[in-house]
Amino acid sequence: MRSLRRFLARLTNFVARRPKDERLDEEIAEHIALQIAENLRAGLPPAEARRQAVLKFGAVEAIKEDYRAERGLLFIESLLQDLRYGLRALRKSPGFTAIAVLTLALGMGANTAIFSFVYGVLLAPLPYHDASRLVVLNETTPRVGNVSVSYLNFLDWRAQSSSFSQMAYVEKMGFNLAGAGVSQPENISGDSVSPNFLSMIGVRPFLGRDFQPAESQPGTQRVLLLSYQLWQSHFGADRNVVGRSITLDGNDFVIIGVLSPDYRSVEKTDVMLPIGVWATNNPSATERSERGDSTVVGQLALGAPLAQARAEMEGIAARLAKEYPAANDDFSVRLRPIRDAFVGDLQTEILVLFAAVMFVLLIASANVANLFLVRGAARSKEIALRIAFGASRLRIIRQLLTESFVLAFLGGALGLALAFAGIRLMMRLIPQDTLMGASIGLNGAVLLFTAGVVVLAAFVFGMAPAVHSAKWDLQAELKEGGRTASVGAAQNRLRGMLAVAEISLALVLLAGAGLMVKSLYRLIKVNPGFQPDRVLTMEMYLSSQRYSKDPAVLNFWRQVLDGVRALPGVESAALGNHIPLTGDHGRTDITIEGMALPKPGNLPHPDVHTVSPDYVRTLGMVLQRGRTFTDADNETAPLVAMVNDKLARQYWPNEDPIGKRFMWGRFDPASKDAPKWITVVGVVDDTKMYGLANPSRLEVYDPLRQTANNDMELVVKSRIDPSALTSEIRSVVAAVDKDQPIFAIATMNKIVSDDVAAPRLTLVLLGLFSALAVILAAIGIYGVISYSVAQRTHEIGVRMTLGAQPRDVLRMVLGQGGKIALAGIGIGIVAALGLTRLMSGLLFSVRAGDPATFVAVAGLLGLVALFACYIPARRAMRVDPMVALRYE
Amino acid sequence: MQGTLALMILKTLDVLGPLHGYGIARRIEQISQGVLAVNQGTLYPVLLKLEQEGAIASEWGASENNRRARFYRLTKDGRKQMQAETRDWEQTAAIIGRFFEVKAEDLA
Numbered sequence: 001m002r003s004l005r006r007f008l009a010r011l012t013n014f015v016a017r018r019p020k021d022e023r024l025d026e027e028i029a030e031h032i033a034l035q036i037a038e039n040l041r042a043g044l045p046p047a048e049a050r051r052q053a054v055l056k057f058g059a060v061e062a063i064k065e066d067y068r069a070e071r072g073l074l075f076i077e078s079l080l081q082d083l084r085y086g087l088r089a090l091r092k093s094p095g096f097t098a099i100a101v102l103t104l105a106l107g108m109g110a111n112t113a114i115f116s117f118v119y120g121v122l123l124a125p126l127p128y129h130d131a132s133r134l135v136v137l138n139e140t141t142p143r144v145g146n147v148s149v150s151y152l153n154f155l156d157w158r159a160q161s162s163s164f165s166q167m168a169y170v171e172k173m174g175f176n177l178a179g180a181g182v183s184q185p186e187n188i189s190g191d192s193v194s195p196n197f198l199s200m201i202g203v204r205p206f207l208g209r210d211f212q213p214a215e216s217q218p219g220t221q222r223v224l225l226l227s228y229q230l231w232q233s234h235f236g237a238d239r240n241v242v243g244r245s246i247t248l249d250g251n252d253f254v255i256i257g258v259l260s261p262d263y264r265s266v267e268k269t270d271v272m273l274p275i276g277v278w279a280t281n282n283p284s285a286t287e288r289s290e291r292g293d294s295t296v297v298g299q300l301a302l303g304a305p306l307a308q309a310r311a312e313m314e315g316i317a318a319r320l321a322k323e324y325p326a327a328n329d330d331f332s333v334r335l336r337p338i339r340d341a342f343v344g345d346l347q348t349e350i351l352v353l354f355a356a357v358m359f360v361l362l363i364a365s366a367n368v369a370n371l372f373l374v375r376g377a378a379r380s381k382e383i384a385l386r387i388a389f390g391a392s393r394l395r396i397i398r399q400l401l402t403e404s405f406v407l408a409f410l411g412g413a414l415g416l417a418l419a420f421a422g423i424r425l426m427m428r429l430i431p432q433d434t435l436m437g438a439s440i441g442l443n444g445a446v447l448l449f450t451a452g453v454v455v456l457a458a459f460v461f462g463m464a465p466a467v468h469s470a471k472w473d474l475q476a477e478l479k480e481g482g483r484t485a486s487v488g489a490a491q492n493r494l495r496g497m498l499a500v501a502e503i504s505l506a507l508v509l510l511a512g513a514g515l516m517v518k519s520l521y522r523l524i525k526v527n528p529g530f531q532p533d534r535v536l537t538m539e540m541y542l543s544s545q546r547y548s549k550d551p552a553v554l555n556f557w558r559q560v561l562d563g564v565r566a567l568p569g570v571e572s573a574a575l576g577n578h579i580p581l582t583g584d585h586g587r588t589d590i591t592i593e594g595m596a597l598p599k600p601g602n603l604p605h606p607d608v609h610t611v612s613p614d615y616v617r618t619l620g621m622v623l624q625r626g627r628t629f630t631d632a633d634n635e636t637a638p639l640v641a642m643v644n645d646k647l648a649r650q651y652w653p654n655e656d657p658i659g660k661r662f663m664w665g666r667f668d669p670a671s672k673d674a675p676k677w678i679t680v681v682g683v684v685d686d687t688k689m690y691g692l693a694n695p696s697r698l699e700v701y702d703p704l705r706q707t708a709n710n711d712m713e714l715v716v717k718s719r720i721d722p723s724a725l726t727s728e729i730r731s732v733v734a735a736v737d738k739d740q741p742i743f744a745i746a747t748m749n750k751i752v753s754d755d756v757a758a759p760r761l762t763l764v765l766l767g768l769f770s771a772l773a774v775i776l777a778a779i780g781i782y783g784v785i786s787y788s789v790a791q792r793t794h795e796i797g798v799r800m801t802l803g804a805q806p807r808d809v810l811r812m813v814l815g816q817g818g819k820i821a822l823a824g825i826g827i828g829i830v831a832a833l834g835l836t837r838l839m840s841g842l843l844f845s846v847r848a849g850d851p852a853t854f855v856a857v858a859g860l861l862g863l864v865a866l867f868a869c870y871i872p873a874r875r876a877m878r879v880d881p882m883v884a885l886r887y888e
Numbered sequence: 889m890q891g892t893l894a895l896m897i898l899k900t901l902d903v904l905g906p907l908h909g910y911g912i913a914r915r916i917e918q919i920s921q922g923v924l925a926v927n928q929g930t931l932y933p934v935l936l937k938l939e940q941e942g943a944i945a946s947e948w949g950a951s952e953n954n955r956r957a958r959f960y961r962l963t964k965d966g967r968k969q970m971q972a973e974t975r976d977w978e979q980t981a982a983i984i985g986r987f988f989e990v991k992a993e994d995l996a
Contacts (some may be wrong), residue, residue, distance in 0.1 A: 002941045009940035023958065024932060027909050030957045031928070035909040037953055058927035066933040070940070568955075 004609055013071050019038070024067055061389040078395075082402035089403060100368045104411025104457060106772060107364030109418030110357040112442070112450045115429065117350050119449070120440040123341060127262045129202020130299075134338040135164075135306065137296040137313065141331045143605045145270050148291040150327060151284060157296065157333075160316050163309035164298040168194035170585040171278050172267065175248035176543050178739035179703055185741035185789035186374060187541055187628055188230070188248075188270035192278035200299050206586055207231075208242040209258020215274035216286065218472075224273040228261040229842050250545030264437045266341055272484025289327035297338065310335045321601075326666070330601020348841045355835070356512060356769045359505045361453065363776045365461040366409065366498045370783050372465035373495055376400075397466045404462025405455075412454035416442065421451075429761050431754045435814045437806075442824055464494065473812055492788060496820055499781045503824025503865060504831060506777035509770035510857040511832035512839060516763040518853055519843045528580060529687030530695070530747035534571075535723035537579060539744040540733070542710040550635075550708035557704065557712065561612065564734035565717060569719040569725060574614035575704055577608060580687045581755045583743070591667035592651045593660065593677060603666055606647055606698035610709045615701070616642075616684060618717045626658040632702040640706070642682040644699035655682055658863045662700075665698075678702070691755055693844045713744070722747050737747065753779055762842060774861060777824075778868040784871035785817045797878055797884025806877035813876045817869025824865070825858050893934050895977065896920065897969040901962040903946060908949070908957040909935060919969060943969050
């Protein structure tokens with residue numbers, strides 16, 4: 001009851017802000033006055049009477065503090081007071097405040113921006129039910145690596161495994177969307193899935209119904225779910241869309257619903273349909289050796305660990321390989337948590353950058369700590385005075401920490417603005433599909449992180465100076481001059497150590513950036529096997545509904561090529577599929593004539609490109625031997641092909657490959673049909689199909705007219721800016737077939753550039769962060785040296801009076817800075833040797849400990865540090881001994 | 889110490905009627921022969937605490953040298969509180985006293 005009353009009184013005082021300090025001041029004054037009167041009556045002289053009275057009353061500040069503590073809500077009150085005091089102190093030194101806030105904002109902004117990627121890509125929960133039980137399965141073979149899953153193998157996996165409670169097949173498809181209500185024909189992407197797929201991952205349609213079990217059977221009605229985005233963009237978010245139909249590849253599909261807006265898939269999905277639709281009249285659904293573009297997603301049985309599932313699946317795959325060697329020899333299975341499928345290749349990049357920004361923040365904090373220490377030295381008297389008046393040391397520390405928090409908070413707020421701009425910039429620089437549908441932005445988790453960083457930074461840069469300030473020897477501080485050798489030395493040591501730490505952190509960052517520079521330089525120097533300049537590419541897929549016969553397909557392509565070649569500005573035009581660096585690919589087994597027949601799993605398995613005659617010239621590839629295709633290589637002419645250098649060297653070493661023969665698939669000596677041998681007529685350079693950083697594979701080229709293909713890329717070499725041709729090419733295609741979509745339009749230069757986008761962005765950011773680190777570290781060492789020069793002005797004056805030359809002074813100051821720089825660089829090199837190893841996955845033909853890079857960055861940092869010391873050193877040289885000696 | 893100081897304040901006000909801070913400090917110093925000989929200022933936070941608890945009330949009045957001084961007086965609640973605490977003290981003191989007088993043979 002009493003304590004409640006007391007609390008209420010306190011709360012009222014706090015809220016009403018009653019000026020009770022005035023009452024206390026008056027009471028204290030009166031108290032002391034009465035005591036003085038008493039002392040005077042006792043016969044003391046006035047001065048003594050006063051002194052005794054004050055002594056008897058005790059420490060005024062401490063009593064006021066207790067009184068205030070009793071009166072209001074002490075903690076909040078003193079916090080507000082500290083805040084006001086802190087703001088006032090910061091306003092009084094705007095230069096210090098601006099530099100500190102800006103430094104922190106850069107560090108925190110970079111941290112926030114990078115963390116938003118860490119969160120979005122690596123940490124954000126996947127929008128699936130029980131995602132930790134979901135596993136992505138694919139097949140794998142040593143010749144290629146990971147490959148898609150054969151549908152028949154999937155059916156056996158599902159039937160035979162017990163570690164999975166469910167499994168679903170997901171087949172990627174593309175469709176031409178044209179017809180009523182579509183302004184421009186386009187190609188959309190779709191997933192054909194087992195009917196249990198959505199319920200297994202815990203996603204319910206936003207509108208309409210889920211698939212039904214019967215819809216896994218071939219011949220099922222053509223139905224589909226729209227993606228939320230397609231529903232918005234093409235159907236005006238019309239809720240009555242369910243039951244309407246949509247024309248894909250010339251077939252009508254009934255819309256049974258709309259996917260939920262937060263459905264997330266690794267690649268874009270515009271429509272989703274049941275696997276039965278895909279399986280209808282599809283040889284891939286009945287031929288075991290067919291592996292289209294598919295994955296399998298499985299849900300682990302409750303309590304079944306991944307390792308157990310992996311062991312079981314590998315056993316099943318081994319049995320299937322033995323049972324169906326023609327399709328499965330040397331094929332196994334790979335399982336990985338679904339999270340890994342979404343993280344992709346970006347994990348190392350993101351974590352390296354995250355470490356880098358942490359370093360930048362540490363350096364920034366060290367710099368601000370340094371500023372605080374210098375400022376603390378200037379404020380030492382003020383602090384000593386406060387301690388003398390009874391403020392507790394803890395109180396002083398708290399007050400200085402509050403100042404740090406105010407600074408950190410301001411830095412964090414500005415940092416958020418920087419991060420917001422930075423994230424938008426980075427999203428523009430990074431190819432969208434590399435993020436796999438991750439949403440990146442300043443969400444709650446990221447803001448929480450930033451708040452954490454603010455608090456952490458405030459402690460990092462605030463604690464040392466605060467404790468240091470509060471520790472100062474009171475007597476010494478209050479003495480004239482306020483300087484004691486021992487305290488000064490301890491402070492200088494601390495500041496020197498901070499500078500050493502900054503330089504070593506900067507060296508680690510610089511080493512990382514240096515390695516990336518070298519790596520990227522080597523990467524862009526890689527010969528891709530073609531000339532990307534002034535080449536435009538675009539894809540067209542002819543639906544088999546419209547173009548069911550080879551002559552129709554070939555006729556379409558011929559008309560398009562003729563039209564495009566006639567356009568002004570076109571140097572040459574050709575068709576080809578699976579062009580390099582696009583991710584498109586098609587591979588098949590071949591048998592080389594006369595080779596000793598290997599096991600089925602060990603046949604040569606080259607990438608196959610179907611191309612028209614001018615392909616080699618248009619892409620600027622080099623023909624090493626023989627000839628390219630001509631129009632004479634047609635349906636009735638002998639079968640011919642070109643191979644790449646790698647294939648020629650591997651299978652016809654030291655022989656002329658021209659005139660040698662091979663056939664598609666495995667040669668079967670028992671077959672009654674004569675084998676269809678294909679004659680090699682040309683050898684071309686290897687291309688970098690799978691990325692500049694990856695080795696070339698075996699490649700075979702066959703003429704379009706002998707392998708009519710309905711999914712091709714048009715490649716156009718122009719004399720002008722190739723993208724200017726896009727609309728004219730569209731008109732040419734529309735003149736042949738107005739419903740034919742064109743998609744994946746890109747210049748070859750863009751395709752090459754996107755291939756190195758991730759390492760390039762990593763380099764740009766790492767370069768930026770390390771430049772920031774070097775600048776901050778330089779400012780750090782500059783601050784230490786110039787402060788020390790200022791402190792030693794007197795000493796330098798004495799030395800010069802005693803005959804020291806400016807040169808000696810220069811050497812002395814540079815020596816002091818050099819020691820700091822050397823220590824920092826030494827520690828930095830050791831740390832960098834350990835840490836850069838973590839980024840070796842990002843490096844292309846550069847070792848993580850590359851000595852040349854390390855020497856270069858150490859030299860660079862050393863020079864910068866020396867220059868930073870040279871400025872105060874010159875000031876020291878110019879010290880006028882007479883002025884210096886009067887300095888005291 | 890704060891507890892005893894509070895009780896001393898209450899008792900002083902009970903016996904002497906309204907007093908200003910200096911008056912209370914002097915009485916306590918006299919009676920206790922030493923408590924509050926130094927650090928008299930510590931009285932004020934305790935006065936404020938008692939006031940906020942409602943045990944005492946205060947108002948401005950004129951001091952001996954005719955200046956404004958804050959006078960404290962006991963409230964009804966304060967008197968009750970003092971009586972209760974006095975009883976507690978006496979009981980405690982009696983118990984402790986008995987323990988001091990105990991000799992070994994008394995417990996045999």
